[in-house]
Amino acid sequence: MSSLTNLIDLQNITKVYQSGMSEFHALKGISFQLMRGEMLALVGASGSGKSTMMNIMGFLDHCSTGNYIFAGENVSRLTDQELAITRNQKIGFVFQSFFLLPRLNALQNVMLPLFYREESPAVARTKAMTILKKVAMDKFIDHKPNQLSGGQQQRVAIARALVGDPDVIFADEPTGALDSKTGEEVMNLFLRLNQEEGRTIVIVTHDKEVSQQCQRVVTLKDGLIVCD
Ligand SMILES: Nc1ncnc2c1ncn2[C@@H]1O[C@H](COP(=O)(O)OP(=O)(O)OP(=O)(O)O)[C@@H](O)[C@H]1O
Numbered sequence: 001m002s003s004l005t006n007l008i009d010l011q012n013i014t015k016v017y018q019s020g021m022s023e024f025h026a027l028k029g030i031s032f033q034l035m036r037g038e039m040l041a042l043v044g045a046s047g048s049g050k051s052t053m054m055n056i057m058g059f060l061d062h063c064s065t066g067n068y069i070f071a072g073e074n075v076s077r078l079t080d081q082e083l084a085i086t087r088n089q090k091i092g093f094v095f096q097s098f099f100l101l102p103r104l105n106a107l108q109n110v111m112l113p114l115f116y117r118e119e120s121p122a123v124a125r126t127k128a129m130t131i132l133k134k135v136a137m138d139k140f141i142d143h144k145p146n147q148l149s150g151g152q153q154q155r156v157a158i159a160r161a162l163v164g165d166p167d168v169i170f171a172d173e174p175t176g177a178l179d180s181k182t183g184e185e186v187m188n189l190f191l192r193l194n195q196e197e198g199r200t201i202v203i204v205t206h207d208k209e210v211s212q213q214c215q216r217v218v219t220l221k222d223g224l225i226v227c228d
């Protein structure tokens with residue numbers, strides 16, 4: 001179960017995007033800590049910097065300045081290759097549009113992150129089956145994404161995020177493409193993973209129904225945290 005140790009420590013993080021001659025300051029000095037076992041909603045208006053902050057925390061992108069301490073280690077200056085390895089081993093991602101590979105069936109989609117880790121196919125298969133059962137998708141393992149409903153695709157995507165036993169799951173608008181009932185089911189799955197397994201989860205959302213169910217809500221405005 002969760003213990004209250006610090007997983008993420010952002011120290012005065014900035015992100016500047018260069019486009020042509022102009023610069024855009026998307027994050028203007030973010031200091032933020034996330035404990036293991038927390039379930040957090042990241043909210044704020046469109047363009048406030050939520051995805052930018054999540055992408056930096058999830059090793060998809062570099063910060064411009066500041067320090068990022070992950071599990072006690074300073075990861076601010078990792079190379080792209082080191083970022084990719086850390087991301088594969090430590091992070092699970094869930095996106096609004098699922099991003100399942102259309103040619104692979106549900107089982108193969110969930111096994112994929114383990115192939116990048118060079119797990120044997122037999123081990124990968126067993127782990128993927130266990131997780132698919134957990135998200136109640138074990139009856140659909142040979143379905144391709146286009147043979148699944150939106151909610152079912154998102155459950156497969158959550159299984160894919162979980163299969164590598166990540167330290168934290170980042171979900172960017174995971175219910176944004178779902179009708180309200182299906183969104184509620186997906187949210188219940190996240191709540192169960194947090195409460196029963198102590199999974200650390202960060203959800204970016206515009207939906208009050210979703211953020212209200214999280215222990216902690218952090219609000220961004222114009223690249224700064226204005227409420228925590
Ligand atoms: N690659 C990029 N190049 C230039 N500007 C960018 C880039 N990515 C994001 N931005 C800008 O940074 C700001 C923050 O973007 P971000 O995607 O983090 O917002 P957000 O809070 O996730 O918004 P939304 O709720 O619409 O998803 C926006 O003004 C955006 O235009």
Ligand SMILES: [Mg+2]
Pocket residue numbers: 050051052172
């Ligand atoms: Mg966004």
